[in-house]
Amino acid sequence: MNREIVFIVYATDIERSVEFYSALLELETDFVSPRYVTFALADGVALALWTGNSAALAGAPARTTEVCLNVNAEEVMGLFKTWTDKGVDVIREPHQDVFGTTFVVADPDGNQIRVAPID
Structure with a gap:
């Protein structure tokens, strides 16, 4: 089975979040679209930033x-x-x-x- 594990982090401002994670983790992006950007972490594993569900961040009092x-x-x-x-x-x-x-x-x-x- 061919698969990849992607950890998605919701973001309200994709450019700001890409800049933050790039600088913090010292990673380069490997896929970029207007609302979805990924960083390859290892073979078959990626960290993604996505604004498509950023409304879920509004008023969220705690992160679980x-x-x-x-x-x-x-x-x-x-x-x-x-x-x-x-x-x-x-x-x-x-x-x-x-x-x-x-x-x-x-x-x-x-x-x-x-x-x-x-x-």
Whole structure:
């Protein structure tokens, strides 16, 4: 079976979100349309930004999902400094959790991005 897993993040402003994720994750886009843009993460895995369902963001008081970036444990704090130097909105400062040191930031639409160590 030929398939790809795509994680879709809703965005209200596609250009702003592409700029944010490109700078934050240091990725280039691999597919671009006026309302849908993807970043290849690995063979068969992509992160997509989509304005087609951005109305779901309006008035949403809480997010129940998040994108998680797993890095080597010794890189977590350095990434926190790099991202805060870029001015990201910090939702939760670095803290210890069951999987190690982690923190959470938000994209321009309030979608949560967690950084945690690789298991």
